[in-house]
Amino acid sequence: MKTTCTPYFGPLVALLMAASNASEASQIVYYNDFDGGLLVAPGVTATQTGGVTVPTIAPYNATYGNIARADDNTAGIELVFSNLPAHTGVNLDFALALLDSWDSTDGGNFAPDLLELFIDGAPFAAYTYNNALGTIKDIDGGSLLYEYVQFDTNIFYNDTVVDLATDPGLIFPHTASTLSLKWIASGTGWQGGSDEAYAIDKVWVELTGVAIPEPATWLLVALGAAGFALRRNVG
């Protein structure tokens, strides 16, 4: 599946700029909850490749609704941004669901199972969990939301969901006008399909160190304070 996101929510994006000093601000360029709450900053192009929108089940559907799911180790889920405004860093937040029979990195013949995050084509982080076999739980600086629950419609296997918004490692230097984020499974124990899958939700991409025109600074300071009150935590 390939979906090109067209910008909307323009006025809200303006509101969501917050000045950190007289000439720099943070700007949210993308937010997607896969429930219709898509936000793409005006002028920015965001293209998603891979990931199928599927529902979660009660009681988690009340908070998470739909998620973007993949069950392969070849294409994964990729978000490609272009025409980003000048910036010095990125703050990435998302919820990650490790769905079904994950065997961690020490689960014997069915391990290791890894979920890797690539940024601009380079390995950036790797996560694993022991929904089925193994003992190691690796979610970096993320926070556990739900452990061994029935989160998706494949209720034969338990699922674990983590909030990566708490991981300081996902605030990183970045200056290019393009950005690629890719989530993909790997590991010799990876089976995929209905056995192991992964999903993302509430994906938040915020640029830091965005230059703003001086005449507008005073206004953005005021509007930014209002805008940040609207920020939604992925948890």
Ligand SMILES: [Ca+2]
């Ligand atoms: Ca959702």
Ligand SMILES: [Ca+2]
């Ligand atoms: Ca496995």
Ligand SMILES: [Ca+2]
């Ligand atoms: Ca499941």
